Amino acid sequence: MKTIHIRQSFLGEHSDELFAGVRIGVVGLGGGGSHIAQQSAYLGIGRFAFFDPDFLDFPNLNRTVGATLADANAKTPKVAVAERVVKSVNPDAEVWAIQTEWQKDFDLLRACDAVFGCLDGFSQRAQLEESCRRALIPLIDIGMDVHKDYPFSISGQIVVSIPGEPCFRCIGFIRDKDLDEEGRRYGVAGGNPQVVWSNGVLASTAIGILVQMLAPWCRIRTGSRFIGYDGDGFTLEHDARLTVVSQAQCQHFSSISDLGDPFWKP
Amino acid sequence: MNVHFKLTVALLDGIVADLRRPHPFAAERAGFIGCKVSRCRDGFLVLSNTYLSLSDDWYADDQRFGCVFNSHAMRAAMQFALTNDASMFHVHLHDHKGLPWFSRPDICESARYVPDFWNVKPKLPHGTLVLSANAAAGLCWYPEIKKPIRISRITAVGFPMRFLGGSF
Numbered sequence: 001m002k003t004i005h006i007r008q009s010f011l012g013e014h015s016d017e018l019f020a021g022v023r024i025g026v027v028g029l030g031g032g033g034s035h036i037a038q039q040s041a042y043l044g045i046g047r048f049a050f051f052d053p054d055f056l057d058f059p060n061l062n063r064t065v066g067a068t069l070a071d072a073n074a075k076t077p078k079v080a081v082a083e084r085v086v087k088s089v090n091p092d093a094e095v096w097a098i099q100t101e102w103q104k105d106f107d108l109l110r111a112c113d114a115v116f117g118c119l120d121g122f123s124q125r126a127q128l129e130e131s132c133r134r135a136l137i138p139l140i141d142i143g144m145d146v147h148k149d150y151p152f153s154i155s156g157q158i159v160v161s162i163p164g165e166p167c168f169r170c171i172g173f174i175r176d177k178d179l180d181e182e183g184r185r186y187g188v189a190g191g192n193p194q195v196v197w198s199n200g201v202l203a204s205t206a207i208g209i210l211v212q213m214l215a216p217w218c219r220i221r222t223g224s225r226f227i228g229y230d231g232d233g234f235t236l237e238h239d240a241r242l243t244v245v246s247q248a249q250c251q252h253f254s255s256i257s258d259l260g261d262p263f264w265k266p
Numbered sequence: 267m268n269v270h271f272k273l274t275v276a277l278l279d280g281i282v283a284d285l286r287r288p289h290p291f292a293a294e295r296a297g298f299i300g301c302k303v304s305r306c307r308d309g310f311l312v313l314s315n316t317y318l319s320l321s322d323d324w325y326a327d328d329q330r331f332g333c334v335f336n337s338h339a340m341r342a343a344m345q346f347a348l349t350n351d352a353s354m355f356h357v358h359l360h361d362h363k364g365l366p367w368f369s370r371p372d373i374c375e376s377a378r379y380v381p382d383f384w385n386v387k388p389k390l391p392h393g394t395l396v397l398s399a400n401a402a403a404g405l406c407w408y409p410e411i412k413k414p415i416r417i418s419r420i421t422a423v424g425f426p427m428r429f430l431g432g433s434f
Contacts, residue, residue, distance in 0.1 A: 018429065096307075107305055107306050107307045108306075108307045110304055110305070110306035110307070110311060111270075111306040111307040111308050113421070113427070134304065134313075135272075135304055135306070135311055135313065136272040136273075136274065136311075136313050136423045137423070138423060138425075138427070160425075162423070162424060162425050163274050163423050163424075164274035164275065164276050164277070164423070164424065165424075165425075212425075212426065213425050213426050213427055214426065214427055215426075216426045220425060220426060255315075256300060256302060256315040256316055256350050256352060257302075257350075259301075259302040259304075259313040259315055260301075260302025260303050260304045260311075260313050261302075261303065261304035261305055264302075264303055264304065264305070264389070264390070265389070266389050266390075266391070266408065266409040266410065
């Protein structure tokens with residue numbers, strides 16, 4: 001094991017080789033995704049696929065880990081900031097920094113062993129989960145919100161979608177009425193309040209879930225997870241909705257036609 | 267071309283449990299896995315969904331081999347491929363720990379029957395998989411390439427993930 005990973009040797013004698021061979025996808029490199037990229041690099045993950053069409057601007061500087069004032073001035077792509085952060089820790093890392101929507105490079109997304117979803121909105125999340133399920137890829141989604149009713153309130157969640165286990169719809173994280181409501185509000189959302197510390201809590205927990213999935217250090221109770229974050233009381237708690245469906249077979253992605261490329265050509 | 271074979275942990279456990287059942291006369295059991303395929307950046311993915319267990323009477327009594335299946339087994343697997351537009355992978359178990367590999371008869375026989383799936387699904391890859399107690403290996407026949415390709419990576423997707431073979 002390399003010296004830089006010696007303090008995490010409890011994760012397994014060959015965990016550094018395992019992490020170096022794993023490719024993770026990060027969709028959205030803003031407040032949440034930038035933490036994910038940085039911590040994955042420290043962990044020793046060796047292969048990355050970053051997707052984000054956006055560039056760094058001044059309103060992002062309050063929460064994008066690794067971004068500098070010069071990046072905001074230069075309008076550096078967010079994926080380039082993430083690549084720089086990863087390479088500064090591990091110059092040998094293989095990084096695909098794709099400055100476009102993730103839907104435009106399915107081939108790269110499908111080559112990932114696990115994907116982190118750091119997206120806004122239910123529609124994007126639903127699409128990403130379907131794409132991950134089609135390629136049997138675990139998806140770890142994080143998100144937070146600052147509710148604007150006075151007094152302000154911060155909340156968020158980490159939701160894990162493991163192929164073969166309950167999906168976002170099974171556990172009630174994505175519902176048709178939320179998608180409909182989002183569709184009606186399309187184009188009028190504007191910039192929601194976002195802060196660095198709650199994104200950090202959610203991203204760190206998501207990284208812990210990835211590590212437990214790859215190199216478990218303790219007895220695991222369940223793969224699927226729906227963890228709610230109370231940013232006012234500073235607590236993380238398992239959502240009760242998952243306990244109801246945790247043993248049930250997913251009915252939304254169980255058929256053979258839910259897998260693979262519908263337009264396959266050799 | 268890299269071939270990444272994926273199945274869920276639940277499907278893997280079900281397959282191993284079935285293959286470990288003793289047979290009245292065959293020394294080992296076999297089955298077929300119905301899969302879909304998808305392109306990816308490095309090559310393609312084989313994505314497993316359905317396991318076809320072979321009935322006891324679909325085995326032929328041939329003591330020269332651990333397991334010989336008859337035409338009923340092949341017909342059922344071909345029908346599944348046709349009905350579901352599926353890629354088919356034969357599977358059997360060498361019940362030891364560590365990376366398994368095919369015996370010489372395994373390779374000779376699979377080279378005969380795996381390409382038969384192209385009679386019903388000529389544009390899809392098909393293949394064969396050998397499992398051990400904690401690892402796996404496989405061969406894949408790709409359309410228009412006569413020699414099989416060694417499967418480069420085999421993953422059981424679940425929590426935790428199980429990396430069964432290949433480049434990790």
